[in-house]
Amino acid sequence: MLSVVVGTGRCGSTLVQELLSRHPDVGFVSGLDDKLSRLNLAGRFNGPLYRRSMPRPVGMTSLRHSRRLVERGRLRVAPSEAYHLLDRQVFAGFSRPCRDLVAEDLTPYIAGRLRGFFDTRIARQGCRLLSHHLTGWPRTGFLHAAYPDLRVINVVRDGRAVANSWLQMGWWDGWRGPDGWLYGPLPPALRQEWAEHDRSFPVLAALGWKMLMAAYADARAAHPAAQWLDVRYEDVIAAPREQVGRMLDFLGLEWSPGYEKGFGRYQFHGGREAAYRDELTAAQLAAVERVLEKPLGEWGYSSAPTSSPP
Numbered sequence: 001m002l003s004v005v006v007g008t009g010r011c012g013s014t015l016v017q018e019l020l021s022r023h024p025d026v027g028f029v030s031g032l033d034d035k036l037s038r039l040n041l042a043g044r045f046n047g048p049l050y051r052r053s054m055p056r057p058v059g060m061t062s063l064r065h066s067r068r069l070v071e072r073g074r075l076r077v078a079p080s081e082a083y084h085l086l087d088r089q090v091f092a093g094f095s096r097p098c099r100d101l102v103a104e105d106l107t108p109y110i111a112g113r114l115r116g117f118f119d120t121r122i123a124r125q126g127c128r129l130l131s132h133h134l135t136g137w138p139r140t141g142f143l144h145a146a147y148p149d150l151r152v153i154n155v156v157r158d159g160r161a162v163a164n165s166w167l168q169m170g171w172w173d174g175w176r177g178p179d180g181w182l183y184g185p186l187p188p189a190l191r192q193e194w195a196e197h198d199r200s201f202p203v204l205a206a207l208g209w210k211m212l213m214a215a216y217a218d219a220r221a222a223h224p225a226a227q228w229l230d231v232r233y234e235d236v237i238a239a240p241r242e243q244v245g246r247m248l249d250f251l252g253l254e255w256s257p258g259y260e261k262g263f264g265r266y267q268f269h270g271g272r273e274a275a276y277r278d279e280l281t282a283a284q285l286a287a288v289e290r291v292l293e294k295p296l297g298e299w300g301y302s303s304a305p306t307s308s309p310p
Contacts, residue, residue: 001122001128001129001130001149001151001252002118002129002130002132002143002147002150002151003129003130003131003132003150003151003152003153004131004132004133004134004139004140004143004150004152004153005017005020005131005132005133005134005153005155006133006134006135006138006139006140006152006153006154006155007135007155007156007157008135008136008157008162008209008212008213008216009135009136009162009166010157010161010162010166010169011135011155011156011157011162011233012155012157012233012236012237013133013135013155014079014133015233015236016153016155016231016236016247017131017133018055018078019244019263019266020131020244020247020248020251021047021050021051021131022050022051022259022262022263023248023253023256023259023262024047024051024256024258024259025127025128025129025253026047026128026129026130026131026253027043027046027047027121027122027125027126027127027129027130027131028046028047028050028079028080028130028131028132028133029043029046029079029080029082029085029121029132030043030050030076030077030079030080030082031076031077031078031079031080031082032046032077033046033080033082034080034081034082034084035084037082037084037085037089038088040085040088040089042120042121042124042125043121043125044124044125045077046077046125047125047127049077050077050078050079051258051262053077053078054265055265055266079131079133080133081133081134081135082132083095086117089117090110090113090117091110091113094139096182097137097139097184098184098185099137099184099215100137100138100139100141100142100218100219101137101139101141101142102141102142102219102222103141103142103145103222105142106142106145106146111145111146114143114146115146115147118130118132118147128253129151129251129252129253131251136182136183137183137212137215138154138215138216138219140152140223141219141222144222144223149227150223151227151228151229151250151251152219152220152223152227152228152229153229153231153247153250153251154216154220154228154229154230154231155231155232155233155236156213156216156230156231156299156300157232157233158273158296158301159206159209159210159288159292159295159296159299159301160285160288160289160292160296161272161273161275162205162209163202163206163209163276163288163292164202164205164275164276164279164280166208166209167201167202167205168279172205174201174204174205174208175201177199177204178191178194178204178208181208183208183211183212186207186211187211190207190210190211193207193291194207200284200287202280202284202285202287202288203284203287203288203291205288206287206288206291206292207291209292209295210291210292210295213295213298213299214295217298229246229247229250231243231246231247232300234270234273236268237268237269237270237273238270240266240268241263244263276288289303
């Protein structure tokens with residue numbers, strides 16, 4: 001079976017993917033496979049090697065770690081979005097589409113390549129479930145057209161925190177404006193909001209989150225309800241055992257002694273859920289909250305300045 005962990009980026013989806021990949025029945029595409037994309041490695045030993053390594057710090061979460069099997073910054077046998085590999089082996093537009101990829105975009109030719117890509121890795125790794133990680137546009141409608149039993153875990157994080165984090169990332173190309181960044185053009189209504197805020201970059205980052213979350217809402221509405229699970233990053237940090245248990249149940253996986261061994265290596269610390277309050281000016285935060293008031297409420301967050309997520 002194929003499942004995907006999806007999110008906007010800087011939302012905690014990496015942490016969720018790595019937690020799930022500790023399960024003995026789960027396979028994945030690794031960073032090593034992606035770096036050596038010309039070899040088209042199927043990752044036969046990805047799971048066993050990764051599960052013998054110690055956790056590394058992920059996102060805003062501090063995890064206990066020591067010497068790792070493969071050091072960060074080098075070739076890592078750890079879960080990867082594998083965009084180089086997917087662009088090479090499936091089709092070149094997978095990593096940077098200008099809009100979401102939906103069912104109508106899947107041609108028979110690409111469907112064959114897509115199924116060949118994932119089915120080969122499921123067979124080679126001998127896993128019950130292959131979990132793949134994707135950020136940015138959902139792409140779930142595109143994948144569901146090829147895999148009708150696709151399970152989706154959508155990791156959601158407060159849009160203010162996401163926007164603040166994007167501004168600090170070297171890969172974020174919003175400084176070039178919405179005509180040159182990786183998400184494609186802003187819809188006219190969002191472009192007007194940006195203009196009304198003097199083309200503020202914090203507001204642009206917030207509008208990017210707003211645009212992506214609208215795509216996630218559309219993707220969820222088009223997906224079988226029993227095969228889609230929303231998980232909030234803040235809830236994972238606050239109650240990791242409960243939330244990971246939900247995800248394992250959703251995927252039909254048991255909390256086995258082998259999984260407990262890997263899960264027990266993690267230490268979860270919050271502390272940065274509201275860092276945006278200190279890392280944006282009061283005026284910047286007020287502008288971000290103005291443009292995000294509606295979507296924050298729709299995804300269960302309060303936009304009141306002194307509140308925390310419910």
